Amino acid sequence: MTSASFLMLGLAGCTAxxxxxxxxxxxxxxxxxxxxxxxxxxxxxxxxxxxLLTPLFAWHYRLSNRGDAYRPKWNFSWWxxxxxxxxxxxxxxxxxxxxxxxxxxDDPYRRLPGAAPIEVQAIALDWKxxxxxxxxxxxxxxxxxxPAGRPVHIRLTSGTVMQSMLIPQLAGQIYAMGGMTTExxxxxxxPGRFRGENTQYNGAGFQHQKFVVVAVPSADYDCWAAAAxxxxxxxxAQTWRRLSARxxxxxxxxxxxxxxxxxxxxxxxxxxxxxSPTKAAR
Amino acid sequence: MTVSAPLWPAVLGRFxxxxxxFVRAWENPTISELIGAFAGALVVVGAVVVAALLTRYGxxxxxxxxxxxxxxxxxxxxxxxxVAFVMLSRALVEAVLMRMQxxxxxxxxxxxxxxxxxxLFSTHGSIMIFFMAMPFLTGMxxxxxxxxxxxxxxxxxxxxxxxxxxxxxxxxLMMASLVVGEFSTGGWSGYPPYTExxxxxxxxxxxWIWAVTLGSIGSTMAGINIACTVYKLRAPGxxxxxxxxxxxxxxxxxxxxxxxxxxxxxxxxxxALDRYLGFHxxxxxxxxxxxxxxxxxxxxxxxxVYILILPAFGVYSEVVSTxxxxxxxxxxxxxxxxxxxxxxSFTVWVHHFFTMGQSANVNAAFGIATMTIGVPTGVxxxxxxxxxxxxEVRFTVPMLYxxxxxxxxxxxxxxxxxxxxxxxxxxxxxxxxxxxxxxxMLIPGLLYGMLxxxxxxxxxxxxxxxxxxxxxxxxxxxxxxxxxxxxPLYVLGASGMARRTQAIFEPSFRPWLYVACVGAFVLLAAxxxxxxxxxxxxxxxxxxxxxxxxxxxxxxLEWSVxxxxxxxxxxxxxxxxxxxxxxxxxxxxxxPDPYASPSSYEDIVVPRGSAxxxxxxxxxxxxxxxLIWEIWGLAIVALQIVVAAVVLRSFGRDQHRxxxxxxxxxxxxxWLARVRATPAIPRQLETAAVNxxxxxxxx
Numbered sequence: 001m002t003s004a005s006f007l008m009l010g011l012a013g014c015t016a017x018x019x020x021x022x023x024x025x026x027x028x029x030x031x032x033x034x035x036x037x038x039x040x041x042x043x044x045x046x047x048x049x050x051x052l053l054t055p056l057f058a059w060h061y062r063l064s065n066r067g068d069a070y071r072p073k074w075n076f077s078w079w080x081x082x083x084x085x086x087x088x089x090x091x092x093x094x095x096x097x098x099x100x101x102x103x104x105x106d107d108p109y110r111r112l113p114g115a116a117p118i119e120v121q122a123i124a125l126d127w128k129x130x131x132x133x134x135x136x137x138x139x140x141x142x143x144x145x146x147p148a149g150r151p152v153h154i155r156l157t158s159g160t161v162m163q164s165m166l167i168p169q170l171a172g173q174i175y176a177m178g179g180m181t182t183e184x185x186x187x188x189x190x191p192g193r194f195r196g197e198n199t200q201y202n203g204a205g206f207q208h209q210k211f212v213v214v215a216v217p218s219a220d221y222d223c224w225a226a227a228a229x230x231x232x233x234x235x236x237a238q239t240w241r242r243l244s245a246r247x248x249x250x251x252x253x254x255x256x257x258x259x260x261x262x263x264x265x266x267x268x269x270x271x272x273x274x275x276s277p278t279k280a281a282r
Numbered sequence: 283m284t285v286s287a288p289l290w291p292a293v294l295g296r297f298x299x300x301x302x303x304f305v306r307a308w309e310n311p312t313i314s315e316l317i318g319a320f321a322g323a324l325v326v327v328g329a330v331v332v333a334a335l336l337t338r339y340g341x342x343x344x345x346x347x348x349x350x351x352x353x354x355x356x357x358x359x360x361x362x363x364x365v366a367f368v369m370l371s372r373a374l375v376e377a378v379l380m381r382m383q384x385x386x387x388x389x390x391x392x393x394x395x396x397x398x399x400x401x402l403f404s405t406h407g408s409i410m411i412f413f414m415a416m417p418f419l420t421g422m423x424x425x426x427x428x429x430x431x432x433x434x435x436x437x438x439x440x441x442x443x444x445x446x447x448x449x450x451x452x453x454x455l456m457m458a459s460l461v462v463g464e465f466s467t468g469g470w471s472g473y474p475p476y477t478e479x480x481x482x483x484x485x486x487x488x489x490w491i492w493a494v495t496l497g498s499i500g501s502t503m504a505g506i507n508i509a510c511t512v513y514k515l516r517a518p519g520x521x522x523x524x525x526x527x528x529x530x531x532x533x534x535x536x537x538x539x540x541x542x543x544x545x546x547x548x549x550x551x552x553x554a555l556d557r558y559l560g561f562h563x564x565x566x567x568x569x570x571x572x573x574x575x576x577x578x579x580x581x582x583x584x585x586x587v588y589i590l591i592l593p594a595f596g597v598y599s600e601v602v603s604t605x606x607x608x609x610x611x612x613x614x615x616x617x618x619x620x621x622x623x624x625x626x627s628f629t630v631w632v633h634h635f636f637t638m639g640q641s642a643n644v645n646a647a648f649g650i651a652t653m654t655i656g657v658p659t660g661v662x663x664x665x666x667x668x669x670x671x672x673x674e675v676r677f678t679v680p681m682l683y684x685x686x687x688x689x690x691x692x693x694x695x696x697x698x699x700x701x702x703x704x705x706x707x708x709x710x711x712x713x714x715x716x717x718x719x720x721x722x723m724l725i726p727g728l729l730y731g732m733l734x735x736x737x738x739x740x741x742x743x744x745x746x747x748x749x750x751x752x753x754x755x756x757x758x759x760x761x762x763x764x765x766x767x768x769x770p771l772y773v774l775g776a777s778g779m780a781r782r783t784q785a786i787f788e789p790s791f792r793p794w795l796y797v798a799c800v801g802a803f804v805l806l807a808a809x810x811x812x813x814x815x816x817x818x819x820x821x822x823x824x825x826x827x828x829x830x831x832x833x834x835x836x837x838x839l840e841w842s843v844x845x846x847x848x849x850x851x852x853x854x855x856x857x858x859x860x861x862x863x864x865x866x867x868x869x870x871x872x873x874p875d876p877y878a879s880p881s882s883y884e885d886i887v888v889p890r891g892s893a894x895x896x897x898x899x900x901x902x903x904x905x906x907x908x909l910i911w912e913i914w915g916l917a918i919v920a921l922q923i924v925v926a927a928v929v930l931r932s933f934g935r936d937q938h939r940x941x942x943x944x945x946x947x948x949x950x951x952x953w954l955a956r957v958r959a960t961p962a963i964p965r966q967l968e969t970a971a972v973n974x975x976x977x978x979x980x981x
Contacts, residue, residue, distance in 0.1 A: 015790040020777040021709045032705045039703060043696045046656075050663055050692040057670040058685055061606070062677070063965060071672040072869075075609035084615070084664035088657045096650040099703050103649060106705035107642035161476040162572060164637060164712055168778035172708020175638045178475060178566035180573075182639035195788075199712035199780040201469060202476055204396040207785045271567040 020168045025194060025215075026187045028106060028171040035102050039095065046091055108174045109183045112151035117185065120144065121263040122156045124163035124176040124198065126246040127205030132235075132258050138228040139235045139262075141243065142211040143252035147221035148191045154184045159244055159266045164200040167213055173199060178270030188215035208248045231256035295911035296485060301463045314395040317379070322461040351891035353439035354849060355424050358446050360743060362421025363736070365453055366414050367812075372457075373409040374809050376402045378802045381767070385799035387785040388792050399784040400467030401486065405456065407470025408490060411586070412497040413453045415724070418732045419593040420445070420504045423532045426739060427508065429840030429847070430526045432517025432856045437510035439889040440931070441503050447899020448500035454903050455493040455910075459486070463910070466490035469782065471579055472553070474564035474572045479557050485910050488557065491550045492906035498547045498582075500899075505539025508532055517839075519858035523617070526838045527603075527610060530617055531596030534624040535589050541628070542585035549578040558909075576638065580631035588627040590724060592620060594731020595662060598684045601734050602666045604834050605681035606673030607965065612665040613861065619658035619665075626655045636707045645704040652702035656695055663688055676965055678834075679753035683734035686761045687726040694722030697772065715775025718768045725764050733760070733812075741833050741975070745845045746823040750969045752815035759808030767801025770794035828975030829953075830960045833968060835977035837865040842876055844953045845975055850888055850941060853950035854880040868979055877957050883943040883950070890939050894931040898924050 017023065024030040061068060104110075111117065121132040122144075132139045146152045156165060156176040166173035171186040188194070198209040216224060233239070235255040240262070259265070288296050299305045307319035336342050349357055380402050383394045394402070424442065428435055436442045459465040466486040468477040472494070477487045512533040516525070525533075553575070555561040562570040603610040610616065632640070632648040666688060675681065697719045700706050710716060733756075741747045774794050779786070786795065819826065831845040839856055840847075842864040860866050867876040901923040908917030962978040963970075 016773060016777040016788070016794060018777075019788065019790070022776060029709070032709055035703065036700065036706055036709075039700055039706065040696075043699055046660065046699075047692045047696045050660075050667070051689055053667050054685060054688045057667055058675050058677075061670050061673050061675050063607070063674040069672055070607075070674055072608045074672055075611050075613065080664075080668055081612065081615060084612075084661050084668075085657070088660040092653050092657050095653055095699065095703075099649050099653070100646045103646040103704045104642045106708070107645075108637075108708065109639075109642075161481050161566075162473060166709075166712070166778065166780070168709065172705065173637050173711060174708070175635075177572065177638070179571070180639070195778065197778070197780055200473075201400065201467070201782040203467070203481070204400070206780075207396065207783045207787075210787065269567070271565075271569060271571075 019195060021172075024169055025192055026170040026189055027112065028186060029169055030189075031102070031106055032172060035098075035106075038098070042091060042095060046088065106172070108172065108185060110185060111153065112185050112187050114187070115150050117151040117153035118146060120146075120152055120154045122154050122165060122176065123263065123266055124156070124158040124160065124165070125244055126160045126202055127198070127209040128243065128247075128249050129165070129196070129198070129209070129211045130159075130235075130243065132262055133225070134258075134263070136225050136229065137257055138225065138231075139255040139258045140228070141253045141255075142249055143254070144196065144211060144213045145221065145224050146186075146188060146213065146215050147218045148188045148215040150218065151185060151187045154186065155263065156182045156184065157263065157267050157270070157272070159270065161202045162200055163198045163202055163209075165196065166199045167194055167196040169194045170213065175200065179267060179272040181267065181272075188213070191215050191217055191220075203246065205246065205248045212252070228254050229256050235259060235262065291912075292915075293913070295908070295913035295916075297462070297911055297913075301485075303461070312395065313393040314398045317394070318398060318460075325457050325460050347891060350896055351443075351893050353435075353443050353889040353891055353895075355428050355436045355439065355442060356743065356847065356851075358442050359421045359423075359425030361446060362417040362424060362449070365450060366418035366421060366732075369409050369413040369417070369453055369456070371809060373406045373414055374806060376406040376409075378806050380406065381795075381799040381802035383784065384786060385795045388789060388795065389785075389787055391785055394784065396784045397464075397467060400782070401465045403782050404466045404469050404486075404490065405459070408466075408494065409453075409456060410724075411470055411590075412494060413449070413456060415590050415728050415732075416497065416501055417449055417453075419535070419590065419728070420449075420501070422597070422732060422735050422739075423508055423535070423593055424504075425743060426735075426838075426840055427511060427529055427532050428515065429843070429851060430529045430838045431512065431515055432520055432839050432852065432858060433511060433515035434851050434855075434886065435515075435889065436507050437514055438507050440892060440895060440937075442507050443892065443895035444898050445500040445503040445507065447895050448496045448503070448902060449899075451899040451903030451906075452493045452496035452500065454900075455489060455496070455906055458907065459489040459493075463489065471583065472550070473579075474553060474556070474575050475566045475570070477553060477557075478565050480565070488554075488910040491554050491557070492910060495547055495550045495554075496902055496906060498543045498550070501539050502543040502547070505536040505543065508536035509540060512536070517852075517855050517858050521858075523614075524858055524861050524863075526596075527599030527613070527616055527620075528593070528596030528838070530620055531592040531599075534620050535592045538585045538589045538592070538624055538627060542582045542589065544582075545578045546582035546586075549575055549582070552578075554909075573638065576635050577631070580634040581628075583634060584631040585624075585627040587720075587723070588623055591727045591731075592623065594687075594728050594735075595620065597680075597731045597735040597738070598666060598687060600838065601680040601684045601738055602669045604738075604836055605676045605678055605684075606670045607676070607835065608669060608673035609862070610665070611668035611671070612661075615661055616665050619661045622658040623655060626651065626658075630655065633702060633707070636704045637711050642704075649702050649704050649707075653699055656699060659695060663692060674965070676968070678737075678969065679748070679750060679757055680734040680738040682754070682757050683730040683737075683760075686757070687730045687734075690722065690726040690730075690761075690764065694719060694726065697722060710775050712781055713775035714771040714779050714781055717781045718771035718775060721764075721768045721771075725760075725768075730760065733757075738834070739840070741826075741828045742831065742840055742845045742847070744823075745827055745829055746819065747826040747828060747833060747969075747973070749815050749819045749822065749826075752811055752818055756808050756811035756815055759804050759811055763801050763804030763806075763808050765801070766804055767798050770798040770801075774798075825971045826973075828973060830957045830975035832977050833973050833975045835865075835868075835965060835968075837862045839864050844956075848946075848949055850886040850946070853883060853946050868977070877954055879951065879954060883947040885943050886941045886946055887938050888941060890937055892931065892934075892937070894927045894934075897927045901927065 123130040158176040174184045194213040196211045234257040303318040303322040307315040383392045463485040552563040562568040564575045630652040832841040867873045901920045905920035960976040964978045
């Protein structure tokens with residue numbers, strides 16, 4: 001009985017990691033996972049010697065071991081100095097080159113190669129995410145539907161406090177801040193459902209602020225868009241006021257027709273025009 | 283949390299009955315509210331019990347004249363550390379509560395309300411950084427530094443006491459928030475706009491602002507004091523490159539404090555202007571921009587990490603060298619590495635917001651700057667490893683902490699490099715991976731270091747050793763508890779679990795959360811063991827006295843005086859002729875006898891105690907309390923008391939006391955006679971009862 005439950009616990013332990021970037025489902029998270037593995041292997045050469053030498057030296061040179069030379073005044077050697085300064089510096093220089101390269105490649109603002117991206121505007125609210133598809137004139141709350149295999153370009157802002165959007169299996173996170181716009185490019189390799197969340201604490205409903213990313217085949221995406229456009233609910237000023245209030249949405253909602261330039265209006269009401277020229281040119 | 287109608291606003295400000303946790307628990311007896319009421323009751327009962335005991339044993343006068351008003355750096359140091367232990371107990375219990383909540387709140391609301399949980403992680407973080415770590419290291423430096431420099435006191439004894447009392451006042455505000463009102467839910471970093479009035483209208487954020495502000499002003503003063511002590515009060519012949527490593531790290535830490543604390547004070551005060559006077563520094567609208575806050579906060583926040591860690595590095599340098607019975611390897615390298623870390627710490631703050639949308643080039647530059655710190659840090663670790671090489675290592679409690687630190691810290695460094703890579707930071711920022719990383723740095727890097735120093739210098743401060751067996755039990759619990767509590771968080775973070783989550787909707791996280799919860803209890807057992815150790819040690823102190831003052835065959839000048847030391851530290855200021863003057867004089871042929879009677883004594887001037895610093899610290903806290911509750915009259919009166927105390931002190935006379943040479947001579951000769959009567963003991967017996975504080979001399 002106990003061993004069975006321990007086994008269950010162990011198995012459940014492994015499934016936890018499958019929700020994260022170690023089980024990537026898109027090119028961005030895939031890169032980042034590869035980089036993680038590479039860096040981890042390099043770092044083994046840094047941590048390894050310390051983990052080995054510390055117990056080895058401590059035990060070997062213990063007081064009760066009388067067999068070894070005792071040199072109480074030995075306190076310097078150029079060889080040791082070279083050994084402890086040069087290899088770590090070399091590793092850091094190597095990692096720095098890697099870092100420079102991959103930071104450019106994995107810049108969240110960098111457009112992904114392939115077809116023209118789907119444009120999405122994400123607006124963070126307490127405690128929900130609003131996704132506006134400006135080209136389709138539809139919007140969804142707490143559910144982001146994307147076509148698998150196609151790049152998605154997300155622009156983010158916040159209608160309330162600062163938040164951070166993370167979809168671990170697809171891409172790293174970027175903050176959404178009032179009056180400011182940030183960008184994130186994502187893509188899913190294949191159809192599936194992935195967890196997305198806000199990771200920046202924003203009050204009592206924070207833990208509920210999760211959303212699902214649904215990646216569907218391209219044809220299904222078009223069907224979804226058409227169906228969404230036929231929907232009855234519209235995202236007008238009144239609905240927006242209700243959404244903006246602090247609350248948790250029990251189930252994802254979709255809207256046909258969105259107030260024109262909703263994203264820009266949110267930017268403006270949170271003070272955007274006063275200090276943040278949009279980075280749309282990038 | 284609860285918004286209640288204020289009672290008599292002119293007198294009680296925003297206060298309403300609902301602000302008392304007892305009233306809330308009475309009206310709405312959920313477990314969450316009952317825990318809050320219990321914690322509030324604990325504070326009140328604790329204060330009453332302490333006051334009753336002091337009255338019963340008639341110790342008020344003793345406490346006031348000998349301790350609270352004392353300007354002696356040793357007593358100030360000890361009081362800082364007492365504050366640190368009290369606050370550590372509270373923040374650790376809060377950590378256990380949070381771990382329990384997360385372990386039971388898997389697809390279940392758990393027993394803590396979301397708001398209560400938010401207050402817990404905010405107080406836990408604020409306390410651990412500002413009221414556990416900072417007082418602990420400031421106290422340690424205060425106690426040890428003047429000794430190591432061959433000085434009789436800190437440069438500014440009165441400012442030293444004010445800094446202490448501002449810290450105590452700020453810690454008092456943290457405790458008051460348990461009994462009256464609520465605390466911020468904005469975390470220890472208090473990011474606006476969430477902490478603006480629009481989103482956090484209650485008194486919680488105001489408690490946070492004023493507690494942190496008072497604490498940061500105190501720390502700035504402490505930093506100035508420490509730096510000036512090092513620059514001006516070194517004994518004759520104590521060149522910079524002859525200072526002990528702990529003095530070096532204290533100097534670098536104090537410089538960091540001087541430059542890093544003011545940005546924090548400014549950031550919290552600007553936030554206060556936003557909240558109190560409707561300014562718009564960090565609001566969403568009317569031109570505010572929270573990026574200004576992020577920059578200022580982390581301009582403090584990153585150097586702060588090294589403020590916390592450098593003194594521990596100093597302790598480890600002393601401990602590893604002493605308990606390896608050997609010179610510190612690579613002294614010059616260690617000094618250079620320490621200074622390099624101090625300088626580099628100001629070049630990396632942007633890595634706290636890689637994910638706020640700046641360009642890839644900016645991120646890459648700051649990522650590389652961050653990784654660069656790994657080199658001097660790695661050098662230091664290797665220096666300690668090579669210090670053990672060809673030494674004679676004794677596995678005493680401080681040495682065990684040092685060994686556990688080296689091996690655990692390198693793992694934290696490993697994950698730190700991962701976080702320094704922007705593309706990887708995007709994945710794990712704000713998740714439990716980050717939480718695991720900084721606990722991995724701060725528990726071995728700060729807490730173990732401070733505990734090692736506590737065990738190492740305790741006999742010096744109190745004249746008897748701490749119990750070795752309970753020390754080992756506590757050590758075992760700290761290490762095992764750390765691994766159990768924080769390594770699962772790396773896994774959870776890599777699985778995408780956000781930090782500060784009150785309830786979890788992913789059943790596969792369960793086993794890791796269970797292990798982490800068990801780890802939290804082991805850490806609580808570690809703290810309990812320390813308490814038992816202290817009690818056992820005081821009980822058995824007759825058999826562990828080390829009045830001769832040198833129980834570990836120490837190296838710094840602090841070991842050359844009696845334990846506990848006289849008020850004036852050194853009967854005659856030492857003449858420094860080398861890097862380890864006391865050790866070399868003990869061990870080397872042809873050196874002067876460190877226990878020889880000096881040829882002459884002279885009068886010593888010491889500062890008299892002063893009540894003004896107590897008044898300043900407490901009145902500042904009362905003023906802050908008035909501001910928090912908008913009891914304007916109280917705030918104004920209390921501020922006037924602060925100013926009045928400063929003015930009064932400036933007119934004060936007889937602020938010093940002269941100890942006549944004859945008295946110094948009598949005390950010192952008495953001690954020297956006792957040293958001559960004390961049997962020297964070999965290192966194999968240093969933890970046994972025969973150790974009376976005189977090390978056997980082996981060349």
